[in-house]
Amino acid sequence: MTEPLLIDRTDAVVTLTLNRPAAMNALDVALKEALRDTLAELEQDRSCRAVVLTGAGQAFCTGQELREHAATLAAGNTDPLATVRAHYNPIAARLANLAKPVVAAVHGMAAGAGASLAFLADFRIGGPRTTFLMAFAKVGLAGDTGASWSLPRLVGHAKAIELLMLAEPVGADEAHRLGLLNRLVDEDQVLPAAQELATRLAAGPTIAYGAIKRQLSVGDAGTLSEALAAEAQAQAICGATADHLAATSAFVEKRRPTFQGR
Incomplete structure (x- = not known):
């Protein structure tokens, strides 16, 4: 079959x-x-x-x-x-x-x-x-x-x-x-x-992509205050990722970042 x-x-x-x-x-x-x-x-x-x-x-x-x-x-x-x-x-x-x-x-x-x-x-x-x-x-x-x-x-x-x-x-x-x-x-x-x-x-920042999708869903239908709250939550999550830490270091050191999706 x-x-x-x-x-x-x-x-x-x-x-x-x-x-x-x-x-x-x-x-x-x-x-x-x-x-x-x-x-x-x-x-x-x-x-x-x-x-x-x-x-x-x-x-x-x-x-x-x-x-x-x-x-x-x-x-x-x-x-x-x-x-x-x-x-x-x-x-x-x-x-x-x-x-x-x-x-x-x-x-x-x-x-x-x-x-x-x-x-x-x-x-x-x-x-x-x-x-x-x-x-x-x-x-x-x-x-x-x-x-x-x-x-x-x-x-x-x-x-x-x-x-x-x-x-x-x-x-x-x-x-x-x-x-x-x-x-x-x-x-x-x-x-x-x-x-x-x-x-x-x-090959990109997978957690950040997921957070972008969630915050746009809130922003499309919600108020400004709801969108700001969703952005704050998203940034708290993304800011704690290994990808954010590695990409920030790569930027400072003028090299291309490698994202691991975590």
């Missing part, structure tokens, strides 16, 4: 590949459970200092496996979207809160929950064929997998409403202009560019 999620470790970079290429990496229960549980493991894995998320074949991910969902509806399930609480919410929370950088290599279509996954990454790299589609309204649903949280932060409230309600595809150039893609590269360079960036990030 083919593994629904491929896990490749190269030094401190872990590449997670959604592996249902014949279904354009649509998310069935097996894939959702594998992604949810693997992200939980990576939270505790200090040897992992950066993550790349990508899809096998011609697409990044087209969201929920609708054939599986249709069978759930046909069976008369009283809670047909229990998967949101069981799978999508934990995946979104773990991906967004992962205390290490996440880079999405978005080639081809990223639709519905697949687009939402990409938007939760810290960096998104795409190619000429990259297309985002917030497809939820096309099947009579609201957004999930953190879309209501990530989209307004990326494109603003008004554009988020447009993307979710009109459910029109956004091509690579427009996605880059809007900030849905951080970088636009040649098609065959999407994954290599993402892994190159992840390798660079994996």
